[in-house]
Amino acid sequence: MxxxxxxxxxxxxxxxxxxxxQPADLIAxxxxxxxxxxxxxxxxxxxxxxxxxxxxxxxxxFLIIRNPLYCSPKLTKKTDNKKNISPSxxxxxxxxxxxxxxxxxxxxxxxxxxxxxxxxxxxxxxxFDLNDIxxxxxxxxxxxxxxxxxxxxxxxxxxxxxxxxxxKNIKNKHENSFEAIAQKDIETLCYRYSFPLFLFKxxxxxxxxxxxxxxxxxxxxxxMQSAPLTIRVNTxxxxxxxxxxxxxxxxxxxEKSRLSPDGITIYKRLFLxxxxxxxxxxIEVQDDASQLVAFAFEANKHKTILDACAGAGGxxxxxxxxxxxxxxxxxxxxxxxxxxxxxxxxxxxxxKSIKTQLLKRKDISKSNFNPYGQxxxxxxxxxxxxxxxxxxxxPMLKYLLDEKQLSKRxxxxxxxxxxxxxxxxxxxxxxxxxxxxxxxENEEIISKFLAANPHFAPDPIKPxxxxxxxxxxxxxxxxxxxxxxxxKYNCDGxxxxxxxxxxxxxxx
Numbered sequence: 001m002x003x004x005x006x007x008x009x010x011x012x013x014x015x016x017x018x019x020x021x022q023p024a025d026l027i028a029x030x031x032x033x034x035x036x037x038x039x040x041x042x043x044x045x046x047x048x049x050x051x052x053x054x055x056x057x058x059x060x061x062f063l064i065i066r067n068p069l070y071c072s073p074k075l076t077k078k079t080d081n082k083k084n085i086s087p088s089x090x091x092x093x094x095x096x097x098x099x100x101x102x103x104x105x106x107x108x109x110x111x112x113x114x115x116x117x118x119x120x121x122x123x124x125x126x127x128f129d130l131n132d133i134x135x136x137x138x139x140x141x142x143x144x145x146x147x148x149x150x151x152x153x154x155x156x157x158x159x160x161x162x163x164x165x166x167x168k169n170i171k172n173k174h175e176n177s178f179e180a181i182a183q184k185d186i187e188t189l190c191y192r193y194s195f196p197l198f199l200f201k202x203x204x205x206x207x208x209x210x211x212x213x214x215x216x217x218x219x220x221x222x223x224m225q226s227a228p229l230t231i232r233v234n235t236x237x238x239x240x241x242x243x244x245x246x247x248x249x250x251x252x253x254x255e256k257s258r259l260s261p262d263g264i265t266i267y268k269r270l271f272l273x274x275x276x277x278x279x280x281x282x283i284e285v286q287d288d289a290s291q292l293v294a295f296a297f298e299a300n301k302h303k304t305i306l307d308a309c310a311g312a313g314g315x316x317x318x319x320x321x322x323x324x325x326x327x328x329x330x331x332x333x334x335x336x337x338x339x340x341x342x343x344x345x346x347x348x349x350x351x352k353s354i355k356t357q358l359l360k361r362k363d364i365s366k367s368n369f370n371p372y373g374q375x376x377x378x379x380x381x382x383x384x385x386x387x388x389x390x391x392x393x394x395p396m397l398k399y400l401l402d403e404k405q406l407s408k409r410x411x412x413x414x415x416x417x418x419x420x421x422x423x424x425x426x427x428x429x430x431x432x433x434x435x436x437x438x439x440x441e442n443e444e445i446i447s448k449f450l451a452a453n454p455h456f457a458p459d460p461i462k463p464x465x466x467x468x469x470x471x472x473x474x475x476x477x478x479x480x481x482x483x484x485x486x487x488k489y490n491c492d493g494x495x496x497x498x499x500x501x502x503x504x505x506x507x508x
Contacts, residue, residue, distance in 0.1 A: 001042050001122065004137035007101075009038065011093035014050045017396065018093075024054065024396050044269075045118045048226075053100040054395040055224050056108070059194040060099040062163070067095075067155045091142060095152075098138050102153055105130050107160055108224075167192035167217070174213040180205070181213065189213075193220035196398055199388065199438070202406075208443035209483050219437070222487035227392035229266040230257060230491075232286040232314075234321045234349060240264060243283060258489050260291035261469040262318070265490070281349035286314045289389075289435075289484040289494035293382065294318035295468040296431045296461055296498050300326070302377035307331045308420040309382050313342030313354070319380070320351045322468075330372060332357040334364070370423060378429045381420050383413045385434035385441050389493025392486060406440060413445050421453065421501075429459065430499045437483060437493035446481060446497045455503030464498065 013031050017024045028050070032043050053060065105115045116130045135149040142149075170185045186204075190197045204216045211219065233243045240256060244264055247254045252270070257263025265288065272278040272285065293315050297305070299322045307316045310331035319329055331354055333339050339356045346354045363371045386409055391398045417432055424430055432449075434441050450456060458480035465472060475482055481497035 001039070002137070003119070003123075003133050004140050006042060006045055006122075007094060007097055007134075007137055008141060009035075009042075010046045010049045010053075011090065011097045013046060014053050014097060015090075015093045017050065017054065018057075024051070024394065041118065041122050045115075045122060048118065049097060049100060049115070051226065051395060052104060053096050055226070055392075056100060056103070056194040057096070057395075057399070058196065059163075059191060059224075060096055060103065062191040063156055063159045064095045064099050066159055067152055094138065094141055098134060098149075098152075099156055101134055102131070102156055103160060106157070107164075163188070163192050171214055171217060189217055189220070193217055194224055195220035196401075198402065199398060202438055202440060206439040206443075208439040208447075215487070218487040219485055222485070222490075223391045223398065225392055225486075227287075227390075227486075227492065228490070229268070229270060230286065230288050230291075231264050231266065231272075231283045232260070232291050232318060233262050233264065234282050234284065234317075235262055236321050236324060237280070237282045238277075243277065246277065257288040257291075257491075259288045259470060259472070259484070259491060260295070262321075263288045263291050279348070281345075284314060284317060284345070284349075286318065287390075287492040287494075289489065289491035290314065291318060292465070292470055292484070292494070293380065293431065293433045293496055294322055295465055295470045296433075296496050297322075297378055297380075297429060298464055299323060299468060302327060302429070304328045304330070304374070304376045304378070306372065306376040306379045306420070306423060307382070308379060309333060309384060309416065310342060310356070311335065311338045311382070313339075313345055313356075315380060315382060316342065316354050317345060317349060317351070320349070320353045323353070325351050325353045327353055329354045330357055330376070331355070332359050332372075334359050334361055364419060372423060375423050375425045376428060377425060378431070379420055379424050380431050380433070381417055382433045383416050383441075383445075385409060385413065385436040386438060387435055389435040389437045389486070389495075392492070406438070410440055410445060413441060414448060417445065417449050418452070421449075421456065424501045426501055426504055428501045430456065430501065431496065432499070433494065433496045435492055435494055437485060437495070442483065442495035442497070443481065446499070450499070455501060456499045457502050459498045459500040461496065461498040 013028060016031065017027050020027055028047055032038060101115050119130060120126065131153065135146050135153065138149045139146045166188050170188060174181055186200060187197060190200050200216065200220065204211060233240045240262055244254065244256060247264070247266065252266060252268055254264055254266040257265045277283045297319065305319055305327060307329060310316050310333045313331050316329050316331040331342055336358055339358055342356055357372065359371055363369065386401050386406065387394060387397050388401065421430055432446060436442060460478050461480050461482060462475040462477055472482060480499070481495065484491055484494040486493055
């Protein structure tokens with residue numbers, strides 16, 4: 001397939017994703033199913049390029065809008081009002097795609113995406129100048145001269161170098177300072193690290209989990225990258241070392257995960273559906289940070305655990321494995337399809353300790369009603385959230401959240417923790433988690449809950465982690481929550497808090 005055709009498919013898919021409310025990976029799957037003539041190497045190239053474009057969308061739009069060629073009549077819609085000139089759809093998305101490729105090849109290291117490496121396989125060619133190939137393809141697609149495309153690239157280079165230098169100076173000026181900086185400097189950093197201003201302010205200006213400018217920009221930069229594949233070993237069936245050796249013997253680059261003793265990080269795209277270890281329940285796909293949620297409970301201590309917002313049940317499965325399938329876990333959710341998926345996974349793993357329970361929304365709204373008919377020794381609330389911590393996997397998430405949506409989510413989160421906490425026994429443990437890095441969904445929810453519920457108290461999480469062979473240097477002895485950042489641990493952004501019930505106020 002010609003490079004120009006690849007770029008055209010890429011810009012078309014990017015345009016569909018950016019204009020849709022559906023998940024990007026679902027759209028991409030539908031797109032490729034409808035175009036079965038696109039080969040596997042070409043699909044990989046298109047997919048990597050499109051998702052990389054989404055990850056650095058703010059940066060590349062900032063750069064190309066200042067490009068002289070971008071404002072030429074060929075790239076803009078005809079209009080009598082010169083002040084309202086806007087880019088034509090196809091040309092705009094082609095420019096975004098080209099800019100991503102050019103920057104990825106020449107300036108920005110985007111992990112797991114090497115344009116030249118993939119194109120080399122497509123062209124079956126060793127020696128070629130990728131820039132020249134891109135200039136020629138774009139000139140053909142835009143009906144421009146190759147010289148014009150070279151000028152476009154020169155403009156991109158100069159603009160990026162200028163922006164990058166400006167961002168460096170701002171970081172050096174403030175270094176590790178936690179103090180507020182000028183609005184224009186924040187905007188510059190957000191352009192350089194392709195991070196929405198709304199989110200940057202929510203994180204940087206929060207009273208919780210204070211980050212310096214360097215830490216905040218490191219976080220934003222980490223979210224420009226794609227995430228590696230992380231698997232969890234079912235320790236009832238095997239050990240982490242054995243599974244690690246299995247993949248290494250297949251010449252697959254991997255290593256033990258940084259946080260979880262049950263985790264393995266794989267630095268290669270793999271489809272595990274046909275893998276024997278996956279089919280027999282020995283391994284599950286689960287992010288490193290997500291695995292720590294189960295480790296926030298003591299192993300072999302609790303007889304009954306409620307996984308209140310279980311979804312497809314990754315954390316329920318991990319709890320069962322840690323406890324050798326010898327406790328009673330009730331995995332509940334209001335989503336029927338997710339619980340059906342959990343049932344399949346439970347069957348694959350051969351677990352007997354997990355029971356699923358579908359809740360009805362109307363039941364949750366009833367006061368003094370216990371849909372489980374029992375109370376629990378421990379409760380896990382993995383609350384529905386913005387998912388901002390998973391942006392490396394779902395890059396569109398960082399563009400979809402606004403103040404209204406965040407307010408709605410935090411209201412729901414407080415209602416959820418207030419509701420499910422009623423079913424915990426005295427001296428029981430409540431673990432609250434989200435895959436978000438926003439303090440508004442995390443520390444603020446816990447602080448508000450503790451203020452409204454004096455029969456709950458913070459419970460130190462460090463000794464529980466270390467009892468499960470999880471070691472986090474930044475944790476103090478009395479810390480009862482932790483925010484895990486992808487910039488520090490190469491994991492999804494995650495928040496985990498541990499509380500203890502010290503009194504009773506509810507009767508059923």
